[in-house]
Amino acid sequence: MNHWTFVITGYVIVFVGIAVYVAWVLVRGRSLTNEVPEERRRFLD
Amino acid sequence: MTSTSSKATYVVGWAALVALALSLLFALVLSPPEANMGDSVRLLYIHLPTIAVSYVGYGITFIGSVIYLRNRSAFWDLLAGAAAEIGVLFTAFVLITGAIWGKPTWGTYWEWDPRLTATTVMFIMYLGYLAIRRMDLPQEVRSRRAAVVGIVAIANLIIVRYSVQWWRGLHQGRTLGVDTQLDGLMLFSLFLSVVAFLLLGAWLLVHRFRVAWLERQVEDMRLARALSERRGEAGGATLGGAVS
Secondary structure (H helix, E strand, O other): OOHHHHHHHHHHHHHHHHHHHHHHHHHHHHHHHHHOOHHHOOOOO | OOOOOOHHHHHHHHHHHHHHHHHHHHHHHHOOOEOOOEHHHHHHHHHHHHHHHHHHHHHHHHHHHHHHHHHOOHHHHHHHHHHHHHHHHHHHHHHHHHHHHHHHHHOOOOOOOHHHHHHHHHHHHHHHHHHHHOOOOOHHHHHHHHHHHHHHOHHHHHHHHHHHHHOOOOOOOOOOOOOOOOOHHHHHHHHHHHHHHHHHHHHHHHHHHHHHHHHHHHHHHHHHHHHHHHHHHHHHHHHHHHHO
16 A cells, blocks of 8 residues: 555544544534523633 | 633634644645655654643643642543543544554554553553543542542553653654654644644633533532422422321
8 A cells, every 4th residue: 555545544534533523522512501501601701 | 602612712723723734734745755654754743743632631631630639629620531531532543543654664553562552551541531530420529539540540641651762662762852863844844733733632622621611510400400309309298298
C-alpha cells in the first residue's frame, strides 16, 4: 500500500471521530439546557 | 442561552477551526516528506498533537481530583471528569494513528513495545475512571472514588512519557528535544498542529464541562422530585392510616 493510503486513513479516522464527538456534545448540551431552569444554568455565560 | 456556547467559546472555536485548516494545509501539502519515512511522516502531525491533548486532559483530571478531595467542589469534580473523557478520546486516536503509522514504518500494526503497552494501560485505566463516574452510587461516593483513581492514574502518564528512555523498544525517542531531527517547515507544521489541537481541546473541554454541569442539575432535580413524591406518598399513607 502507498504511504498516502495510511496517511489519509489516519486523518479521516481522527477528524470524523472528532466531528462525531463534537456533534454529540453540542446536541446533548442543547437538549439539557431546555430541561434545566435558567437560574440553574450557571457557567453557561 | 439555549446551548452550551458563549462568546468565549465562539472565539476559541473559530480560532481552533482556522488553526486546524492551516495545520491540514501544512501537514498534507506544504511540508516535505521525510528522508527515511517518506510521506508517512505526515501522520506525526496528528499523532503527537492528539497525545498532547490527552496529557493536558489527564493533567487537569489530576489537579481537579486533588482539589475536589480537599474542598468537595462540584466544579473541580465535573472539570476532572470532562477532561478525562476528552483525554480518553484522544488517547484512542493516538493508539489508532500509531498503529496505522506502525505498518509502513515498522512493518506491523501492533507490537508489545513499552511505549505502546504503557499507552494502552493508561487508556484502560482512564476508561475505568470514566466507568466509576457512571456507577450507580450516591453522587458524593462516586465523585470521591473517581478522584482517587484520577490521582493514582497520573502515574501512567509519567510511565508513558519516560517509557522510551527506561526501556528499549521499537518506538522512537522524544520527537522534540536536543536530538530533534525535524527542522524548518516540518517543525513548524508540527508546532501549528499542536497549537490547533490544543485550541480544539480547550473548546471541547468548556463545552463538555457545561454539559456535565447540566447533567448534574438534571440529576439533582430528578432526585429532589423523587424525594418529594416519596414524602407525599408517605404523608398520604399516614393520613390514610389516621382516617381509617
